Amino acid sequence: MTEVANTKSRVRLAECMLLLVALMWGMNPPVIKLGLQHIPPLPYNVARMVVGSLFALGALWLSGTWRRPSRADLGVLLRTSIFGFFVFQIFFTEGIQRTTSGNAAFMFCLLPVFVLLLNRFFGFDSINRAVVVGIACSMAGIALIVIGAGKEVSLAGHHLLGAFLVLLSQVGYAYYTVFSKELLDRYSTYQVTASMMIVTTVMLLAVSVPEMRSVDWTALPASAWGSVVFSAVFGLCLGNFLWIWGSGVIGTSRASVFNNLTPVFAVVAAYFLLGETFGLTQVAGAVCVFGGVYITRNRDRFLRRNAVPSQAERA
Numbered sequence: 653m654t655e656v657a658n659t660k661s662r663v664r665l666a667e668c669m670l671l672l673v674a675l676m677w678g679m680n681p682p683v684i685k686l687g688l689q690h691i692p693p694l695p696y697n698v699a700r701m702v703v704g705s706l707f708a709l710g711a712l713w714l715s716g717t718w719r720r721p722s723r724a725d726l727g728v729l730l731r732t733s734i735f736g737f738f739v740f741q742i743f744f745t746e747g748i749q750r751t752t753s754g755n756a757a758f759m760f761c762l763l764p765v766f767v768l769l770l771n772r773f774f775g776f777d778s779i780n781r782a783v784v785v786g787i788a789c790s791m792a793g794i795a796l797i798v799i800g801a802g803k804e805v806s807l808a809g810h811h812l813l814g815a816f817l818v819l820l821s822q823v824g825y826a827y828y829t830v831f832s833k834e835l836l837d838r839y840s841t842y843q844v845t846a847s848m849m850i851v852t853t854v855m856l857l858a859v860s861v862p863e864m865r866s867v868d869w870t871a872l873p874a875s876a877w878g879s880v881v882f883s884a885v886f887g888l889c890l891g892n893f894l895w896i897w898g899s900g901v902i903g904t905s906r907a908s909v910f911n912n913l914t915p916v917f918a919v920v921a922a923y924f925l926l927g928e929t930f931g932l933t934q935v936a937g938a939v940c941v942f943g944g945v946y947i948t949r950n951r952d953r954f955l956r957r958n959a960v961p962s963q964a965e966r967a
Contacts, residue, residue, distance in 0.1 A: 678917025736828025
């Protein structure tokens with residue numbers, strides 16, 4: 653009984669941490685906008701990755717959990733960093749500039765779908781009705797939030813390319829979410845997160861040297877550096893620590909649905925920080941998103957309720 657109680661407590665803690673991640677990621681866009689007023693997107697992204705990597709290394713050192721990776725695990729780490737986290741960072745930055753915020757919001761909510769498909773394709777997890785219903789419900793909620801906010805949705809001209817790049821970024825983040833869990837069996841959350849962030853930072857630096865040199869970093873105002881540090885520490889470092897750990901505890905399919913809470917918190921943050929509207933349609937959307945999380949969170953209960961009783965049970 654004690655072991656079962658401890659497991660349930662750990663699951664509840666993981667869910668609370670994933671809620672915190674969604675809150676931090678929801679607050680991140682308004683803060684990033686402040687920094688982008690002074691720094692171009694790619695250099696800004698590299699700057700926050702450098703700062704985030706330094707904090708992640710510090711956390712790994714303080715935890716004392718580093719251990720030398722095996723050659724096989726090093727290959728998994730590099731593949732997950734390159735095809736997962738790096739793909740997300742580079743395509744997200746490029747795509748978000750070329751499409752509308754409405755398009756981007758729709759692409760973001762597809763993360764649970766890609767996680768589900770990757771889990772199914774590689775045999776890590778099965779697809780059940782509750783998870784599918786939960787994902788569909790949360791996606792409907794995102795649609796209502798986008799409509800209620802009056803955000804433009806368009807696939808015309810360059811918006812189509814931008815939407816496709818954001819879509820690729822979500823495929824990359826799904827890959828990162830699914831395959832980082834494999835490493836948690838042998839390494840700490842601190843080591844997995846710090847290693848992937850460092851690999852991604854090195855690759856971003858390699859492709860952005862000209863853009864980095866074009867920025868006068870010494871002339872940036874305090875608000876720009878504050879934006880970089882906030883996004884690096886909370887959006888990247890702490891957010892990914894908790895995301896990887898939470899995914900390892902409750903499973904990647906269930907954890908990915910929490911990602912769809914991010915637009916809900918983003919709308920609330922924009923309401924208080926930027927004075928944007930928050931109407932009844934967005935409230936209905938938020939209810940749908942939380943409903944999707946609830947269904948996915950309680951999928952075992954949902955399946956039992958809808959299961960067909962056996963002949964012995966009917967007797």
